[in-house]
Amino acid sequence: MMPATEPTQVPQAEPGEAYALELRGLSRTFTLGSGFLRQGRTLQAVSEVSLRVPRGQVMGLVGESGCGKSTLAKMLLGLTPPSAGEVLIDGRPIVGANQKALARHVQPIFQDPYSSLNPRQRIAQIVGLPLRIHGIGSPGEQAARVAEMLDLVGLPGRAARQYPGQLSGGQRQRVAIARALIMRPALVICDEPTSALDVSVQAQILNLLLDLKEAFGLTYLFISHDLAVVEHLADRLAVMYLGRIVEEGSREQIFNAPRHPYTRALLASALTPEPGLGVPDIGLGSAQPDPSAPPSGCAFHPRCPVAESRCARQRPLLNDADGNGGSRIACHLA
Template structure:
């Protein structure tokens, strides 16, 4: 297996003002409410890099992933894959470039199919190779992800959680994609198995020149894997920077709160108080001004009145949406 060659100067994946709104509670005589799940998200992921996307549950991370996979149509904006717009692209053609790895390897695998059928199905759907050639590529891919060839004849229920996630990775790689969307790929696994899967993902990235969007709420996992981090709050990116910038000197109060929320291994200290107070606001009725201001310990009058723009930090190759960054 070898990575596709492409123009190095063009980002592998680029999000341009991407937005997605849903209408809730609409009926025959009822207008309904508008929920902005994702709002004006712009990101560039260079080829061969890993972009981490972090934020609380409900902030829009999974909706963003569905748009990138072509499973949900954006309300506005576009996605560029190797410089070409995704909107209107053929789903089969898209699948040759972007593949997902989902959170729960058991629910994402058909329990009635053998592993060889699961991993080889994309080749069959796309009409790639003869049955003998497909079998050979399945065997090769199982080797790549560290599974014994005898696993090809087994069912998902006969494998451990870590082995099932390796099957999911093999299924994603069988099409030799350029980009892999990893949506919480280790959260359902034991800690010891998580480390094995993360190291495997890093090895595969280096070997095949893959580009990852790694979505997770686990900051320790993100810090281990990514090159850059984007922090999402209530559907918007509030900070973006290198791994060192985000984990070493975060500029947005929400980013600082996320880092402070990490549980300590010391017994007896319990859950840290990070000073955020109330839960995330209702996305269908967002606060005025900066959406984070009701929970921000440093909010001022300007924050309640004017939403800050996501602006470049001069000389730092980073962006932040805060009036007082």
């Protein structure tokens, strides 16, 4: 599939800036305000996350519910300020960047398209809104670009005149994808984009996202609690546990030779008879700990089948496993 028009030019990065997205020590703390017992307590949703995503690649970000994936996504989109650390998109820090300018380079696709689509607007208006906000093209050019985009995401021409309520869940997600891509962003943050869809529709949307990535040369950060979803999509994977990355590596390494005990548990749960149904039961007895009172040392130690006594005392650093930057792991036994 090829777009009929050239993608909008994005500013060229300086030589050597190979990354579409770079996170440096990114953290986000929430203060829990309400309730007598919570008063003044803090919750570290994201802790010192450093990650690099080369242009044109898909980075999968996986972890259980509540591990901080969406909080991370919101920081990358400029929707939530970081408590510490830096986000660079195409080598440029986004802190202090104008929200409108940022929207030209990075766009989200969220889990529930319905809540973000105005039910009283026709699909053509919804998809064309970013062009109007940014004053791109004449009304005729905007309409042509909307029609082209709807065609690219596999919607019939008549959808342009319909309302969100007249479409199926899969079609609504296609509308959300069309709206996200109409500005030809370089980076797309996909936060569980298929979790709310029927299983039969999920594969269609994942294939569409892959086709569009090739057609537009996009870079994706693809968030999912389900390893099965990212298996066919991601070039690399980062595994998060209680706000921290515990392992990062190529898809092949993570799926064929996972090193972190948590990654192994996640993989085992993805191989159970009904993968992708809700939060994985990782079969380790205890549930995920409260993020506002994380365990000492390695936060995974209460659930880790191979924990040693030092694991409760010392937090393992995220180290370069092979000395070539290809794989990182945070475990004393690695």
